[in-house]
Amino acid sequence: MAAMVENSVALVPAAAQKVRSRDTLFRFRQDSDFWYLSGFDEPDALIVLVPGRKYGEAILFCAEPDSKIALWEGEQIGPERAVSDYGFDDAFPLEDMDDILPGLMEGREHVYYSVGLRPDFDQKVLGILAHLRQHAPSLSLAPGDLIDLHRLLHEHRLIKEAGELDVMRNAADITVAGHKAAMLAAAPGVYEYQLEAELQYVFARHGAREQAYSPIVGSGPNACTLHYDKNSRCMRDGELVLIDAGCEYQMYAADVTRTFPVNGCFSPEQKAVYDIVLRAQQASIAQLQVGLPWQASHDASARVITDGLLELGILQGRLDDLIEVKAYQPFYMHRVGHWLGIDVHDVGDYQRDGRWRDLQAGMVTTVEPGIYIAPDNATVHERWRGIGIRIEDDVFISERGPEVLTEQAPKTTQEIESWMNQ
Numbered sequence: 216m217a218a219m220v221e222n223s224v225a226l227v228p229a230a231a232q233k234v235r236s237r238d239t240l241f242r243f244r245q246d247s248d249f250w251y252l253s254g255f256d257e258p259d260a261l262i263v264l265v266p267g268r269k270y271g272e273a274i275l276f277c278a279e280p281d282s283k284i285a286l287w288e289g290e291q292i293g294p295e296r297a298v299s300d301y302g303f304d305d306a307f308p309l310e311d312m313d314d315i316l317p318g319l320m321e322g323r324e325h326v327y328y329s330v331g332l333r334p335d336f337d338q339k340v341l342g343i344l345a346h347l348r349q350h351a352p353s354l355s356l357a358p359g360d361l362i363d364l365h366r367l368l369h370e371h372r373l374i375k376e377a378g379e380l381d382v383m384r385n386a387a388d389i390t391v392a393g394h395k396a397a398m399l400a401a402a403p404g405v406y407e408y409q410l411e412a413e414l415q416y417v418f419a420r421h422g423a424r425e426q427a428y429s430p431i432v433g434s435g436p437n438a439c440t441l442h443y444d445k446n447s448r449c450m451r452d453g454e455l456v457l458i459d460a461g462c463e464y465q466m467y468a469a470d471v472t473r474t475f476p477v478n479g480c481f482s483p484e485q486k487a488v489y490d491i492v493l494r495a496q497q498a499s500i501a502q503l504q505v506g507l508p509w510q511a512s513h514d515a516s517a518r519v520i521t522d523g524l525l526e527l528g529i530l531q532g533r534l535d536d537l538i539e540v541k542a543y544q545p546f547y548m549h550r551v552g553h554w555l556g557i558d559v560h561d562v563g564d565y566q567r568d569g570r571w572r573d574l575q576a577g578m579v580t581t582v583e584p585g586i587y588i589a590p591d592n593a594t595v596h597e598r599w600r601g602i603g604i605r606i607e608d609d610v611f612i613s614e615r616g617p618e619v620l621t622e623q624a625p626k627t628t629q630e631i632e633s634w635m636n637q
Contacts, residue, residue, distance in 0.1 A: 216266040216273075218367055224320050225264040225327035225364055228336045232258050244425070246332075247557040248364075250466050251372055255301055257292060259309065261336075263319050264327075271304025274319065279308040317343050320358055321351070327364040365562070372556060373563030374577035379467065379556070380611060383579060386423065386464035387609055387620035390471050393417040394458060394624045397432075398635050401477050403452035407432040410458060411446050418462040427468035427559040430460035434477060438603030439587040441549065450477045455485055457603055461559065468559040470581050471621050472607035479635035481628050484598050488586050489628055491523030492604045495584040499551050503574060503582070503610055503617040510571040513551040516584040520547050529588070529595055546588060552581040555609055576614050583607030 219225060230246040245256050252262055253275070260277040278284075280293040294306035307315055320326060320343060330337050344358055351357040375383065393414040400413045410432050418426060433443040434450040438457035450456055454477045461469035474489065476482070481489060499516040521543045524530040530542055537543070554561035556579060566572060585605030588595055606626060611618040625634040 216264050219264070219266055219327060220325050220362070222323055223266065223325035223327060223362070224323040224358075225262075226340060227252060227262040227264070227364065227368075228333050229255070229258055229260040229262075231333070231335075242425070245466070247466075247562075248329075248368055248372075251368070251557060253301060253303075255292070255297065261309075261312065261316075263316065265319055265323070268319075273302070273304045275301070275303045275306040276309050276312045276316070277306060279310070317347060320344075321347055323358050325360055325362055326358045327362045327367065329364045330361065366564075369562035370564075372561065373554060374575060375556065375579055375611070376577070380579075382465045382467045383469070383556075383609070383611075384620055386427075386462055386467050386469040387471075388623070389418055389421040389423050389464055390461045390469035391621050391624040392421065393460065393462065394471055394473050395634065397458055397460075398473070398475055398625065398631065401450065401456060401475065401479070401635065403450060403477055405450050405477075407434055407437070407446040407448050407450065407456070410456065411460075414458070414460050421462075421464075423462035423464040425463040427461040427463040427470060431458065431472075432460075433457045433603065436590045436601050436603075438474065438605075439589050439601065440603075441587070452478050453482065455602065455604065457605055459605065459607065463559075466557055468555060468557070468561075469609055469621065470555055470559050470583075470607060471609065471624055472583055472585075472605045473624055473626070473631070474604045474606065475625075475631045475635065479632060481632065485602060485604075486628050487527060488523075488588070488599070488602050489604050489606075491520060491527075492584055492586050492606050493627065494523065495519035496582055496606050496608070499582050499584060500608070500610055500617050500619065503580065503612050505576050505612060505614055506573055508571040508573055509565055512580075512582065516551045516582075517541075517543055517547065520584060520586060524586070527599065529599060545592075546586050547584065548587070549583075549585070551584050552607075552610075555579045555581055574612050576612060578612045579620075580610055580612070581607055582610050 227249050229249045233241045235241045263274040265272050275297045278291050280291045297303050297306035347357040396417045397410040397413045411430050429444045431444050432446040434456040435454040437443045457474045459472040495516040498519045499512045502511040502515045521537050554563050587603040588599050590601040609620040625631045
């Protein structure tokens with residue numbers, strides 16, 4: 216609220232229940248912005264922030280407890296507990312919103328609200344604005360403009376506080392445990408979805424019942440498909456399997472990728488490519504220093520990967536020339552990472568005024584370079600074809616330097632082989 220412009224009001228709606236099929240619903244997942252501000256985990260609620268309001272600045276509209284609903288769905292929090300347990304200054308039943316909300320918006324010049332996320336609520340907000348403009352004694356008593364809340368709120372979300380980092384460390388630890396279990400379960404003849412099941416079991420057993428995203432378990436040629444998630448193939452001897460998976464723990468995401476041999480032993484070609492990706496990740500992590508530009512991390516990974524592909528004879532030419540024309544992109548076609556937090560692809564700008572932003576203490580990012588050599592790439596010697604490798608960790612940027620939250624997941628070829636063959 217301190218960062219909002221003078222004489223403004225902010226509206227933050229909760230998520231709605233979503234239908235899975237016919238009369239069954241998906242398990243409810245709160246809107247990330249709403250959760251960040253409140254920790255309140257019920258659908259269809261509304262946060263109203265009114266800086267300077269005499270009778271309370273932080274207001275919640277939520278469902279009134281109903282004994283019939285409680286019988287089927289469990290206890291509801293209700294307005295009274297929203298104040299006593301969640302720290303709101305005031306709270307009202309949802310059915311009173313149409314009567315009270317216009318009064319909270321009246322006399323405010325600016326409304327912070329992100330249009331397009333809840334079309335049903337968009338109509339309510341626009342309807343109130345139209346009514347106020349038509350019936351206000353003067354236009355100065357009616358809001359004159361809408362301001363997108365995201366830019367302001369997401370900058371706060373980008374910098375993690377100590378309590379958030381504690382939760383993210385737990386999410387990282389649970390995710391590492393899942394990956395280690397999947398490594399132990401891998402063997403020729405095992406199906407990709409069976410490794411996925413190992414992940415899900417470990418996540419849920421540690422209190423992370425939701426996954427941060429659909430897990431990728433890609434063996435053999437599937438490892439070269441970046442967002443492969445069918446996870447239906449039977450794994451074969453001599454192949455690699457790439458697992459990209461992370462749990463969601465107390466609403467915060469982890470995001471880890473490990474690539475390892477199905478039979479527990481890297482071939483010489485697999486090891487050669489793997490070591491290049493690992494060196495690229497190490498070089499990238501070293502650039503995650505406060506004050507350095509975000510782009511420096513990606514540039515470091517691209518240079519190491521280009522140099523490595525030169526060593527293998529997959530690329531030919533001068534290193535700097537190849538980097539300038541991005542000759543690595545057919546084999547490394549994505550960026551090195553993304554912000555991480557309540558959302559797996561978390562919020563926050565990567566650029567400011569046309570330039571890459573400088574890193575700040577409190578940011579958390581993934582670092583995930585990769586090399587993907589398609590099985591049908593006729594420009595590459597056949598011994599390299601079909602090798603897809605990505606290595607991903609979650610990194611907290613601090614004044615002391617980068618802290619890898621997921622470092623305990625086996626990562627070098629020696630560590631992976633030792634773990635799988637214990």
